[in-house]
Amino acid sequence: MTTPLSGGCLCGAIRYTVSAPISALRACHCTHCQKTSGTGSSVNAVMPSSAFALLQGTPRRYVDTADSGRTLYRYFCGDCGSPLYSQRQANPERMVVRAGSLDTPPAAKITANIWTKSARPWSWIDPATEQHAANPPA
Ligand SMILES: [Zn+2]
Numbered sequence: 847m848t849t850p851l852s853g854g855c856l857c858g859a860i861r862y863t864v865s866a867p868i869s870a871l872r873a874c875h876c877t878h879c880q881k882t883s884g885t886g887s888s889v890n891a892v893m894p895s896s897a898f899a900l901l902q903g904t905p906r907r908y909v910d911t912a913d914s915g916r917t918l919y920r921y922f923c924g925d926c927g928s929p930l931y932s933q934r935q936a937n938p939e940r941m942v943v944r945a946g947s948l949d950t951p952p953a954a955k956i957t958a959n960i961w962t963k964s965a966r967p968w969s970w971i972d973p974a975t976e977q978h979a980a981n982p983p984a
């Protein structure tokens with residue numbers, strides 16, 4: 847049993863814990879992650895939703911039509927704007943947590959890069975990682 851990881855938004859209004867270990871991170875270079883992050887990609891920990899618990903605050907939800915065409919819920923702090931996590935409408939059992947919102951970095955490295963076809967020219971993609979032009983196969 848590992849100690850739960852904790853995280854939250856910049857202003858502290860939203861706090862959460864993660865009870866599952868994080869063994870890998872995934873960078874998403876889709877154009878929507880670029881807009882919501884204000885940079886080249888989002889870096890995420892994909893986990894079962896059962897491992898995630900909100901402790902404090904209620905994130906705002908933006909209903910996005912992702913580059914894939916799927917409906918994606920993007921959750922963020924309505925006060926400070928920090929992106930926190932996202933969930934596919936069709937897969938509520940899984941969630942994609944923004945790794946930078948964790949209080950302490952997990953030891954995991956980025957092992958996969960997705961949506962590399964829209965990666966910004968200045969984004970570095972480690973050639974040793976798994977790479978997918980769009981979404982990884984299911
Ligand atoms: Zn906040």
Ligand SMILES: [Zn+2]
Binds near residue numbers: 874879961
């Ligand atoms: Zn993305």
